[in-house]
Amino acid sequence: MAKSKSSLPFNGAIGPNEILIDDDTWKDHFNHIIDGEIKAHGLVPRDYAHYPKEMFDLPSQLQLIPRSEWSDRIKEKESTKSRISDILLTAGIPSMDQDGVGYCWAHSTTGCVQAVRTIANQPYVPLSAFMVAAILKKGRDEGGWCGLSAKFAREIGICSQAIWPQGSRNLSLDTQKARDNAALHKITEDWVDLTRDVYDQNLTFDMVATCLLTDIPCPVDFNWWSHSVMGCDLVEVESSSFGIRIRNSWTDSYGEKGFAVLRGSKTIPDSALAIRATGASPT
Amino acid sequence: MRVLTSIILAALLAMPAMAAEPAPVVPSVPPPSIRLPELPPSPVPIPPNPVPVPVTKLGAGQLYVVSSDAPILLVASRDGMVKVINAATPLTLYANFVDGGDEVRTYKTGQVYIVRAASTGQVELIISPDLTGAKLIRRVLDVDNGTVPNPPPVPPKPPEPPTPPPAPVPIPAPGFRVLILEETADRSKLPAAQLNVLFSKTVRDYLDSKCVLGPDGKTHEWNIWDKDTDAKSMGQIWVDVLKRPHPTMPWIVISNPEKGKGFEGPLPATVTETMDLLKKYAE
Numbered sequence: 001m002a003k004s005k006s007s008l009p010f011n012g013a014i015g016p017n018e019i020l021i022d023d024d025t026w027k028d029h030f031n032h033i034i035d036g037e038i039k040a041h042g043l044v045p046r047d048y049a050h051y052p053k054e055m056f057d058l059p060s061q062l063q064l065i066p067r068s069e070w071s072d073r074i075k076e077k078e079s080t081k082s083r084i085s086d087i088l089l090t091a092g093i094p095s096m097d098q099d100g101v102g103y104c105w106a107h108s109t110t111g112c113v114q115a116v117r118t119i120a121n122q123p124y125v126p127l128s129a130f131m132v133a134a135i136l137k138k139g140r141d142e143g144g145w146c147g148l149s150a151k152f153a154r155e156i157g158i159c160s161q162a163i164w165p166q167g168s169r170n171l172s173l174d175t176q177k178a179r180d181n182a183a184l185h186k187i188t189e190d191w192v193d194l195t196r197d198v199y200d201q202n203l204t205f206d207m208v209a210t211c212l213l214t215d216i217p218c219p220v221d222f223n224w225w226s227h228s229v230m231g232c233d234l235v236e237v238e239s240s241s242f243g244i245r246i247r248n249s250w251t252d253s254y255g256e257k258g259f260a261v262l263r264g265s266k267t268i269p270d271s272a273l274a275i276r277a278t279g280a281s282p283t
Numbered sequence: 284m285r286v287l288t289s290i291i292l293a294a295l296l297a298m299p300a301m302a303a304e305p306a307p308v309v310p311s312v313p314p315p316s317i318r319l320p321e322l323p324p325s326p327v328p329i330p331p332n333p334v335p336v337p338v339t340k341l342g343a344g345q346l347y348v349v350s351s352d353a354p355i356l357l358v359a360s361r362d363g364m365v366k367v368i369n370a371a372t373p374l375t376l377y378a379n380f381v382d383g384g385d386e387v388r389t390y391k392t393g394q395v396y397i398v399r400a401a402s403t404g405q406v407e408l409i410i411s412p413d414l415t416g417a418k419l420i421r422r423v424l425d426v427d428n429g430t431v432p433n434p435p436p437v438p439p440k441p442p443e444p445p446t447p448p449p450a451p452v453p454i455p456a457p458g459f460r461v462l463i464l465e466e467t468a469d470r471s472k473l474p475a476a477q478l479n480v481l482f483s484k485t486v487r488d489y490l491d492s493k494c495v496l497g498p499d500g501k502t503h504e505w506n507i508w509d510k511d512t513d514a515k516s517m518g519q520i521w522v523d524v525l526k527r528p529h530p531t532m533p534w535i536v537i538s539n540p541e542k543g544k545g546f547e548g549p550l551p552a553t554v555t556e557t558m559d560l561l562k563k564y565a566e
Contacts (some may be wrong), residue, residue, distance in 0.1 A: 063471045073475050080554070082482035090484065119482065119492075181375040184516055189467055189509055214470040215482050276467035277509040281516040282499060 014237065022243075025222060026266045041227040042143040043072035048166070049231040065210045073213050074236050082214050084115055084232040085245055091118045096129060097099055097259025098247040099167045102143050105131035108219035108228040109149040109250035110158055111186060112275045115217040115230065123282050127185055127250070131164040131178065146219035147198035147229050149271050150174055150187060160283065164170035184281035191216070191274035203272040206273035209234045209242065211274040220246065220269035222262075235261050243267045317351045317412055319422065320382035338405070339381060339422060341365070343429040346378040349410065350390050354413040357396040358485040363408035364426055368397040390527045397564060400426035413510045452545040453527060454538035456520045458495030459565055461505040461552060464525075465533040473533070481507055481533070481555045489558065510534075 021029050065073065077083045081090070093114060096107045110129035118124065132152050136144065152158075159182035164173045178205060191211065193201050203211070208218050208231055220233035233245035243263035248254045322339055341347050347365075349357055353478070358366050375389045398408065403426065410420040439484070454460045463481065470478065480486055494503040499519075504522070510532060514521040524536055532548040537560070544564045551557045 059466065065471055069475070071359065076475060076479060077482070080479055080482075082479055083485035086484060087482065087487075089551075090487075120507050121487070121502065121505055123497065123499045187513070188513070210471050214473075214478060216467070216470065276470075278518070280506070280508060280521070281515045282497065282502075282514050283516075 005062060015201060015256045015259070016132060016237065016259055017256045019255040020237070020243075020263060021266050022237075022263040023265055027091060027120050029225070034158070041225065041232040042098070042104035042106075042225045043145065043223065043228050044123060048069070062207055064206050064262065067206070067209075069207060070213065070242060071195060071236055074234055077101070077233075082215070084119070084212070084217055085243075087119055087215070087224040088115060088232070088247070089257065091269075093118055093124060093250045094143065095247055095254065097251045098129070098168060098249045099170070101133075101141050101167075102248055103133035103146040104142075105137075105146050105219075105221065105228040106130070106149040106152075108126070108146050108221075108230050109153055109187075109275070111249065112217040112219050112228040113158055113187060113278055115232070115276055116275050116278050117185075119215055120278075120280070125160045125185070125281070126166075128161045128164040128166055129158070130166050130168055131159050131173070134171060137214075139171050139267050140146040140184060141169070145199045145201075145271055146221050147192070147271055147273060150190065150192065150219065150275070151198055153185075154187045156275065157184065157186040157279070159185070163237070175193055182281070184279055184283065186279050187277075188273075189273055189277035191276065192250060193273075199271065201273055202269065203273055203274060205268055206276070208244065208272055212244065216274045216276050218269075218272050218274045220244070220268070221271040223270045224266060232259070235263075237261065239262045253260075292361045316353075317349070317355060317420070319349055319410075319420070320347060320380070322382050335340045337423065341381055341398070341400050341424045341426045342434055343382045343400055343427060344379055345399065346376065347408075347424060348376070348390075349387070349396040349398070349408070350393055351412075353412075354394055354414060355396075355415050357398075358409050359398075360407035360409060361404070362403050364400075364404055365398050365408075365424065366401045370395045370397055372435075398424070400424075400428040403427045403430060403442075405427040406452070437504055452538050452540045452543065453536045453547055454520050454524050454545075455540060456538075457505060457540060459493050459541075460538045461494060461561070462521070462536040463511045464529050464536070465507065465532060467509045468470045469532065474552065476553045477533070477550065480554050483554045485554055486557055486561075489511075489561060493561070535560070537561065539564050 036133045043085055051260050083253065095110050098107045099111045106129040110132060111128050114127055132149050133144065136148060136152055156179065163178045164183050191207070192204065203218065208220065211218050212231060212234040219228060221228045222230040229249070229261050230247040234245050235243045235245050237243045243261050244267045245259055248260060250258070252258050285483045296363065339347065357367060359367055372393060372395055373389065373391045375387060376394055377387045378457060379385050405423060405425050408422045409508065412420065424555070465481065474564060490505040494505045497504045510529065512525070514525055529545065531549050535550045537546040545558065546564055550556065551560055
């Protein structure tokens, strides 16, 4: 597994070059063009007239970590370099690149699957988010939701980029070999509300916070951003003001090696799930 | 006194007269002629008998033959030391006789007892000439049939407590390996200090420094898995270690075959305790 030679940037809550997106700055990041380059998103806007916003009540299975413990736990994880971002950067896992195609909703899930494997110390296998989205959308450049890509990853898996290169929507790559390899990288355990449709599966902010404090990464969808990203760390931006450090799929050139922090209302996901475990495989 | 003297004198005077007359012939049965092998005695002290007794050596393949004109009874004082055969006559033997070497002997009449060594040790032959047990004739033989003598009876030893088999190393493959098992659904229930063991950079860096490299030549052989992980793709050693009992979660398995050490038990509660445990088995 490649090791990053640079020091970890997130000493303390927010890195010096880290992007902070909140209620005051979000419009600056809503723009799809950054540094002259069109950055795609891919999240399908939700029709609230037909699909009202609902939040989960406290789930029967996930034991929440009380808010009173968040601050101390965040500090502990910062001091021990045990956050998801720390583990990914130590292992040298780069950001994904959706390469201008509206497949963010597959990249958020795929990035989280890679993170789960890294946390488990499995060999680094770059996985193909394009395999997931291209098959689901029959090669079309079309948006979706993290719940849709997670369903695919749960049932079929995600194959290696060595078999299905990133950027390719060529469905001839959908072979038995690709499917066999994909089966090695299935989501085997997750927190997800399967009673709801894939576009309506969500977690409360406290559920997401609990998962991130226990190093369970969460693909999170934001309608304000029309974008789906990886939820990695719970961050205390200011005293008792908590946000989420996300990892984008716009390469390491975005923010601090692909990481940014969301705060305020901009950190509340519109759909989310949490990936706990994947299959174990060396390739 | 004068009368006694006269009687004695008369007896003495009559003796020549008695000797001069021919004795009356009284028919009598001649004493039985029992022929025993006669050999130069080789006195061998037989403890605990303090009196040296003539002993005849009877080796393997030799015959000690007792013949008698009249019926006699010959028995051995100990079972199993000699084999005694009461043979019928006429009998011709070609053998290595203890009192003559290899030769042919013919016994035309009478009774013949053939004695040969059946074990190693001393035995007494007891001969009754008149079949009444009176006037026994005894001969001691020092027999040796060429086998190891029966050892004296040994009092039974008390049963020794069973030696417990050495605990097998959990992962019988060369190299230091560690597996941590958990139930990912219960992560949020773990104390924060124990949760940090799973993700601490200190622990992960130490494991990278001590564990052998895996088949890819990059990833060190330590894993943090959900207890329900399917490890078929990771190799038989991991499949087998997952089959070992792990009654509580989280659980740690440490294996160092080169040092003959291994540990299986609950994951320690803190990073410090975990490091102490790892170092105990790694170094």
